[in-house]
Amino acid sequence: xxxxxxxxxxxxxxxxxxxxxxxxxxxxxxxxxxxxxxxxxxxxxxxxxxxxxxxxxxxxxxxxxxxxxxxxxxxxxxxxxxxxxxxxxxxxxxxxxxxxxxxxxxxxxxxxxxxxxxxxxxxxxxxxxxxxxxxxxxxxxxxxxxxxxxxxxxxxxxxxxxxxxxxxxxxxxxxxxxxxxxxxxxxx
Amino acid sequence: xxxxxxxxxxxxxxxxxxxxxxxxxxxxxxxxxxxxxxxxxxxxxxxxxxxxxxxxxxxxxxxxxxxxxxxxxxxxxxxxxxxxxxxxxxxxxxxxxxxxxxxxxxxxxxxxxxxxxxxxxxxxx
Numbered sequence: 044x045x046x047x048x049x050x051x052x053x054x055x056x057x058x059x060x061x062x063x064x065x066x067x068x069x070x071x072x073x074x075x076x077x078x079x080x081x082x083x084x085x086x087x088x089x090x091x092x093x094x095x096x097x098x099x100x101x102x103x104x105x106x107x108x109x110x111x112x113x114x115x116x117x118x119x120x121x122x123x124x125x126x127x128x129x130x131x132x133x134x135x136x137x138x139x140x141x142x143x144x145x146x147x148x149x150x151x152x153x154x155x156x157x158x159x160x161x162x163x164x165x166x167x168x169x170x171x172x173x174x175x176x177x178x179x180x181x182x183x184x185x186x187x188x189x190x191x192x193x194x195x196x197x198x199x200x201x202x203x204x205x206x207x208x209x210x211x212x213x214x215x216x217x218x219x220x221x222x223x224x225x226x227x228x229x230x231x
Numbered sequence: 232x233x234x235x236x237x238x239x240x241x242x243x244x245x246x247x248x249x250x251x252x253x254x255x256x257x258x259x260x261x262x263x264x265x266x267x268x269x270x271x272x273x274x275x276x277x278x279x280x281x282x283x284x285x286x287x288x289x290x291x292x293x294x295x296x297x298x299x300x301x302x303x304x305x306x307x308x309x310x311x312x313x314x315x316x317x318x319x320x321x322x323x324x325x326x327x328x329x330x331x332x333x334x335x336x337x338x339x340x341x342x343x344x345x346x347x348x349x350x351x352x353x354x355x356x
Contacts, residue, residue, distance in 0.1 A: 164345045167352065170317045171309050179312060183345075193319060198312045211352050218353065 050209040052076075053177050060209050062216060068137030068223055072213050075130045076203045079123075079148060091115050124149040128202040133213065135220045141165075141182060143199060157197070159224065160187055165217040167210050168196075178207045180214065258283070318344050 050058045056077040063071045095111030127148040134142040140158040147153075163185035169178050184195040205213075262283035269277060310316040323341040331337065 164348075166344050166348045168317055168344065170312055172312060181312075183318070192324065193315050196313050196315055196318060201312070214348070214352055218349075 048209075048212075051206050053175070053204040053206060058203055058205055058209065060205070060212060062212070068220060069135070070216050070220055071132060071134045072216055073130055073132035074200055074203045074205055074209070076128055078129075079127060084119075088115055091118075120149075123147065124151055131200050131203055133199060133217070135217055137220045137223045143197075145202075155197075157182060157184065161185065162221075163190075163193060165214065165221060167207070167214050177204060178210055179204065180210050 048060055050060055052058050059075045061073045091111055095107050099107045128145050129148045130146045132144045140156055142156045144154045161184050163183040165182050167178055168181050169176055180199045182197040183193045186194045326340055329338040
């Protein structure tokens with residue numbers, strides 16, 4: 044099923060969730076984060092340049108102004124390439140595994156693949172985070188030797204932090220795929 | 232261990248009350264009476280009067296820092312989002328499963344998070 048719906052993040056920013064079904068056992072869910080606002084960019088740049096101009100008025104050294112321009116440019120590039128995440132997506136392939144992709148604003152993409160034998164379940168967990176209690180989706184990993192215990196927890200959608208309504212949609216989609224591996228014959 | 236009033240507790244309370252008044256009067260004497268008068272009485276080895284101002288100042292700053300410190304300790308001991316402590320702990324892992332009995336209240340146990348999720352989020356309303 045295709046479609047984009049509007050949702051909210053934990054801090055109130057608008058998000059959109061896009062679901063695509065590639066086949067009966069393969070689904071892709073992508074959460075797009077809000078773009079970099081022009082007003083916050085202008086506010087940060089003006090603040091840095093005002094501070095630099097104030098410093099220049101104090102010490103009369105023109106290097107301060109050039110350093111401020113260079114810092115603003117370098118800071119923006121580093122922010123776009125390492126910090127600002129544009130879209131986080133989850134690709135669930137029933138017989139193969141789960142692939143988590145984060146794409147940054149500069150175009151960089153970082154992916155992680157977890158094979159299906161290590162995946163115990165995908166659940167919505169609640170935890171205390173920065174003086175708030177938030178719901179977040181996470182993959183529970185199991186040790187192949189110990190199928191009862193949870194060896195690791197991988198939180199998903201860390202920078203977009205969608206709210207519970209969006210998480211329930213993603214959870215239901217994932218559970219439909221994960222249920223298939225119980226009904227399908229086990230192949231070792 | 233009840234908090235009811237007892238004769239021993241009344242005596243301890245009164246002794247503490249008298250002791251705290253004595254300590255306060257002693258502190259005021261140390262802080263205000265000039266050094267020459269104390270020397271003429273024979274009390275030469277008392278601490279410097281600088282400390283009569285410094286110690287309360289240190290105490291108040293320590294109380295203020297204590298607020299920030301407690302907040303920080305709380306933040307540090309909160310489990311991060313990727314730790315298994317948000318899902319289970321030693322007691323839950325080692326719990327025994329009691330058999331289900333008819334007509335009896337089920338025994339208290341830790342329900343696994345997968346079951347809880349299925350119950351909350353999967354049934355269609």
